[in-house]
Amino acid sequence: MADLAAGFEATVREYPERPALTWKDRTWTYGQVDERARELASALRDMGVRAGDHVALLLDRGPGQVFAMLAATMLKAAYVPIDTRQPSERARFLIDDCGAKALITTRARAGIAGSFAELLIDEVGKLQGRRPGEPLACRGDRQRFRRPGIHHLHLRIDRAAEGRRRSSPAGHASVQRDRSPLRIRAGRRLDHVPLLRVRLLGLGDVGALLHGGRLVMVPEEAVVSPEDFLRLLASERATVLNQTPSAFRGLVSADKAVGFSSSLSVRVVIFGGEALELESVRTWMDGRGDRTPQIVNMYGATETTVHVTHRTITGQDLERQIAPIDGPIQDLVLYLLDEALNPVPPGVVGEIHVGGAGVARGYIGRPGLTAERFTPDPFSGSPGARLYRTGDLGRIRADGSLEFQGRADTQVKVRGFRVELGEIEAVLESHGAIVNAVADLRDERIIAYLVPGEAGLPSVEELRGHCARGLPEYEIPAVFVPIGSIPLTVNGKVDRRALPNPAADRAASVLTYEPPRTAAEQITAEIWGAVLGVERVGVHENFFSLGGDSILALTVVSRMKSAGLGVELQDVFRDRTIAKLVAGGRESRPERAVEPFELIGSADRARLPDGIEDAYPVSGTQASMLYHAMMAEGAGFYHNTVSMRLRGPWRRRRSGKPCQTRSPGTRRSAPASL
Incomplete structure (x- = not known):
């Protein structure tokens, strides 16, 4: 098959009267879809669009997106979907940046790109008019992918990790090979969720329209309502569901609420776009079994024309903590x-x-x-x-x-440990009272955002205990935040930037805080807060998750001892929370001051010259430093040089002596006999 348009035309010739596209209460046959797409293609040709050009699509969810996409492919032009939810300035920048020859949009957005040439259509793709104009100025390097006889079909613009835009083109051959793992047969209905623009090249649209299937587009109101979406699945008798795992969680909750009693015709559920958490699949399979519908986990990236691997998930896979993605598809x-x-x-x-x-x-x-x-x-x-x-x-x-x-670029580190947030989310969602969970790192602390079930969230102690059974200590969230639902991006993925900030309303939204219950806990909380710079500290909060380290732990131990609380440094590392640290009301263990020369034997004492005020054995670290210094004399392994600028009068003799008087360390030396 030469290109996507030729493949679609072959399907039109074979099934001209078969339903091809459904939107709300309207359905178009293959012949009708072809007729409307050709009308738009003719208008684009009159506007000067030719093979290899870019056509920007600034359209809301609806069948107009399908007609516009097909119109561009019929001219061997590449279509560039632009998200309508972003600001006008951003949309204008993307239209300019991709070097588009024309823009397909609606009357409501006419003129968004200034004098740019626009083709105006309505929600269902009917031609409404044209606004003639000049193509925006193209930078020379935007056309460098054009090659004689080779035309790309789709240009996907997104943001790289550093925040800059990046555009990756895909060719007709790449898109056609992407549908192969599904083997969608004529007559199957394909439900596509959540946004058509996200997977215009994917299995959802291409697989359906190249094989005589019916594409059911989901209205916005059904996307945001799992209950409405479940009813749509049942009423349209969709057989293939293509969805992100995050969006699927809401569907599972809605299906479970009615006892999995909805009459569904779904044969295949395809996951993609983000990592699959098995807990939602486990709930679905508990209600509907692991054979029908078939669960397919697909992995891929835009740069590889969406899909790379596929794996059918079975009941045996639910025993794993991480969903397998298996090997590459075909070529x-x-x-x-x-x-x-x-x-x-x-x-x-x-x-x-x-x-x-x-x-x-x-x-x-x-x-x-x-x-x-x-x-x-x-x-x-x-x-x-x-x-x-x-x-x-x-x-x-x-x-x-x-x-x-x-x-590789988003793995988080907590106190030197590599932490995979997905593992934390999987453990949290395995708790029966948690519907959805998202883990995030904020201010060096792991925050768990939880969507509770009907019974509400369990206590902090229960949540921590549940996590402790499946996670190492350093992966247990420091804060648990209840939320009504998981925010999603327009791509159907978790929108981490939209998650609430726990620090903004800590008392109202965070479950972690539990105030001190005893005088010892109150004193310890005040010391921790002062040392760590935290306004208030709950008795179950982890010292190290709050930003503590070994140096600050020394300060905490010193202040607690001064307050009459008997605690050692190893206690802080072992217990980590105020509740455990002062459990049972530890008695103060005041330390007796060590007398001069008490730490050395009488023989060593006799060898010391007169005028020495104290002596003590070298520590292990000091002995190691001396060993290396003596092994490589002149190397200066432990010779630290510090420079500083001081303002004011400097009297060397007067200034140095007070320092030596106040600090015994400045008067310390090691005998050469060592």
Whole structure:
């Protein structure tokens, strides 16, 4: 099949009267979809759009998106979906930045790009008019991916980790091969969630429209209401559901609320876009079994034309903590490599690299980033073969399955430990009272955002105890925040930036805080708060999660001893919370001052010269320093030089003597006989 448009036209010829697209209470046949798309394509051609050009789509959710996408592909132009929820200035910048030849939008947004040429349609894709104009100025490097006879179909613009935009084009061949794992057959209905613009190239749209399926587009009101969405699934008898795991959680909750009694025709549920947490799948399978519908976990990236691997999830997989993603599909290759591009052995985490037919050509206008992320394939014998460095981590298990291990650039560290937030979320969601959970790192503390079930959230002690059974101590959240629902981005992924800040309304929103109950706890809380710079400290909050370290722990121990609380440094490292530290009302253990020369024997005392005020054995650290200094004389391993600028009169003799008087350390020396 030469390109996507030819594939769609072949389906139109074979099934002209078959339903192709449903939106609310309207359905279009393949013949009707083709007719409307050709009308828009003709208008675009009259506006000067040719093969290889870019056509920007600034359209709300609706069938107009499908007609506009098909119109661009019929001209062998690339369509560029622009999110309508962002500010006008941002949308205008993206339209300009992608070098679009024309913009397809609605009358409500006419003129958003100034004098730019616009094709106006309504919600259902009916032509409303044109606004002639000149294409916005294109930077020269935007067209560098054009090659004779090669045209890309779709240009996806998103933000890189550093916040800058990046655009990756995908070709017709790449998109057509992406549908292959599903094997969607004619007559199947495909439900697509949540936003058409996110997966215009994916299995949802292409698979349905190239194989005689019916694409059911979900209205906005059903997207935000799991109950309405469940009713839509049942009424439309959708057979394939393509959804992000975050959005799927709401559907599972709605289905569980009615006892999984809804009559669904879903045969396949496809997950993609983010890591799959198995707890929601476990709840779904408990109600509906693990055979129908079939659960498919797919992994991929925009730069690899969406999908790379696929794995059918069964009941046996629910015993794992991490959902497997398995091997690459058909004409792709996948490697787990270290930083030097060497393969890592089974069980060792490596970065996922992808090669093969689905790999994009790079980022338009970002040659540096393209060179960084798209590297030559050292394992391929094909000239020009490249690997895409995904930035994702994975490892091969003993049984040969592949596990997703999170992002290489977003893994968090807590007190020196690597922490995968998804693991924390999975443990929290395994609690029967928790519907959804999201873990995040804020101010060096792990924050758990929890959506409770009907019975409400359990106590802090129960939550901590539950986490302790499945997580190491350093991964137990410091704060638990109840929220009504998990905020999602327009892509259906968790919107972490929209999560509430616990510090903004700590008393009202955070479950962690429990005030001191005894005088000893009150004193300890005040000391911790002063040392750590925290306004108030709950008795169950972790000292190190609040920002404590070994140095601050020494200060805390010193102040607690001064307050009459008998505590040692190892107690803080072992107990970590005020409740445990002062449990049972520890008695003060006042320490007797050590007398001069008490720490050395009489023989050593006799060897000391007159005028010495005190002496004591060297510590292990001091002995080590002396050993290395004597082994390599003149090397200066432990010679620290500190420079500072002082203002004011300086009298060396008068200034140095008071320092020596006040600080015994400045009068200390080690005998040469050591």
